[in-house]
Amino acid sequence: MKNGNVWCWKFLAVLILAIAIPVMFRGISCATATDPVVFIKDAVDEIISILQDEKLAVPTKKAERKKRVVTIVEKKFDFREMSMRALAKHWQERTPEEQDRFVFLFKTLLENTYIAKIETYSGEKVVFKKAALQGNKAIVYSDLIRKNVETPVNYKLRNNDDRWMVYDVEVEGVSLVNNYRTQFASILSKENFAGLVARLEEKVSKGAVE
Numbered sequence: 259m260k261n262g263n264v265w266c267w268k269f270l271a272v273l274i275l276a277i278a279i280p281v282m283f284r285g286i287s288c289a290t291a292t293d294p295v296v297f298i299k300d301a302v303d304e305i306i307s308i309l310q311d312e313k314l315a316v317p318t319k320k321a322e323r324k325k326r327v328v329t330i331v332e333k334k335f336d337f338r339e340m341s342m343r344a345l346a347k348h349w350q351e352r353t354p355e356e357q358d359r360f361v362f363l364f365k366t367l368l369e370n371t372y373i374a375k376i377e378t379y380s381g382e383k384v385v386f387k388k389a390a391l392q393g394n395k396a397i398v399y400s401d402l403i404r405k406n407v408e409t410p411v412n413y414k415l416r417n418n419d420d421r422w423m424v425y426d427v428e429v430e431g432v433s434l435v436n437n438y439r440t441q442f443a444s445i446l447s448k449e450n451f452a453g454l455v456a457r458l459e460e461k462v463s464k465g466a467v468e
Contacts, residue, residue: 294396294415295389297422301334302384328369336423337365339416343425344438348446356451363458364438370465384411396422 305327308314314323341361342349349357385408386400394417401408414426426435445454 293389294391294398294413294417294422295386297334297415298398298413298424299386301330304330331369332365334424336416336425337361337368339423339425340364340368340435343435344442346439346443348442348451352451356455359455360458363455363462366462367458370462394418 308323308326308330311323313319314326338361341357341364344364345352345360352360383403384400385403386398389396389398396415396417398413398415400411400413402411410428410430412428413424414428415422415424417423426433428434442454445457
């Protein structure tokens with residue numbers, strides 16, 4: 259998955275900042291607990307409190323801080339839905355056991371790649387502009403502001419049983435899930451599913467981005 263590394267690092271810098279930074283609202287009403295903007299803001303507030311906890315800032319607490327952030331993210335992101343979309347047509351070809359294994363590996367890869375890099379936070383801000391709802395889905399539009407440069411960051415969510423979950427994030431119009439779908443499809447066109455799993459296991463075992 260080398261071809262996606264450059265884009266992933268750019269996405270990493272924006273995505274982590276977009277999750278773990280102070281938030282401002284521009285003309286958005288957040289009246290109900292099921293509002294998708296409120297849902298994301300709750301995650302932001304929780305992560306900010308972790309980042310600002312001086313007791314967790316010391317090197318010996320790095321693993322604990324990551325674990326706490328991961329716990330929050332796992333409550334907000336639907337990794338199974340993300341996995342299904344990333345594998346696309348290949349998902350239905352897999353056994354339940356293979357699907358579960360892939361979800362675990364893909365989730366761990368995303369956590370290792372993105373969540374572990376929260377130290378990149380340096381005072382950036384996000385402005386949430388609007389939320390567009392259609393049926394049980396929503397898109398929350400926001401801008402990451404860094405050195406007076408605005409970068410569009412959009413969160414795609416799905417509501418199931420009155421609970422919102424993020425299933426994709428777009429940075430400057432580029433989808434996280436679509437990016438991985440392209441990479442996985444390329445691998446599967448040359449190798450079998452076991453080969454893709456082996457690649458994911460190798461990256462996960464390293465615990466970080468190369």
